[in-house]
Amino acid sequence: MLNAIEVILICLVAQAALTDLAMRKIPNVLILSGLLLALILHLLSGQAGAPVSQWLAGVVAGFFLFLPLYLLRGMAAGDVKLMAMVGGFTGPSQALQIAVLSYLTGGAIALLMLLLSGRWRDSARNLRLICTPLLLRLLGVPLLPVPLAPKASVGGIPYGVAIALGTLGVVAWQHH
Template sequence: MLNPIEVILICLVAQAAVTDLALRKIPNVLILSGLLLALMLHMLGGLHWAPLTQWAAGSVAGLFLFLPLYLLRGMAAGDVKLMAMVGSFVGPLMALKVAVLATLIGGLMGLLMLLFNGRWREGWRNVVAISKPLLLRSLGMPLQAVPLAPGASVGGMPYGLAIALATIAVVALAHR
């Protein structure tokens, strides 16, 4: 049986997924209300340290798990903030599980989108362009990162859907 915090989280991530699919944007008001709601629910839960250990640590973990992808321009800021909100509900350990599963689901979604759009060659070229300087730098060669050319993106992806599916799966599997 799902507890009330999990039911509210599932409703919030479902709304984020629907909005991301329709508008390719996750509203800040949804993220902020989710963060505040999670804090209030943890405070009402009765555990003395829950706001610190679950809410704060979970939201920071969720934020920093996807922040590198945002900084590499592989993900939008709304997706990073959504993951922080998910972490505020479930805590840092489950946030890590959700992030790993969301990455796998998102990778599969991305591959399917590239195949169905017929843009897999451009996508592969972008991966090589981003990875080559990182690989050469790790081998000791002093190189600057080469930004992608303007318009080199092969399209956006509603990553909120991947986060929502991963959240629902992790929460459901916790009750197995």
């Protein structure tokens, strides 16, 4: 049986996924509402220290688990904030599980989108452009940073869908 925190979390990530699919954006009001709801539910849980050990630690964990991909331009800020909100509901341990499952799901979605759009060659070119300087630096060759071309992206994926599926997977596995 799902508890109140899980039901509200599933509703919020489902809304984020639908909005991300429709508009390619996750609204801040959804994130902020979720963060506030998670904090209130943890305060009402009666567990001593839950707002710090679960809510705050989960928010920080969720945020920092997705921050590297944002910094590498692999996802949008809304996706990072959504994962922070998910962490606020679940706590740091489950946030890690959800992040790993979301990474795997997001990778599968990205590959599927690349294959269906026929832009896998462009993606391979971008990967080569990103990895070549890194490899040369590892070999000790000093290089100046080279920015990507303005239209280098082969398209974004609705990562809110991957986060929603990752969340659903972890919650379902707990009740298995």
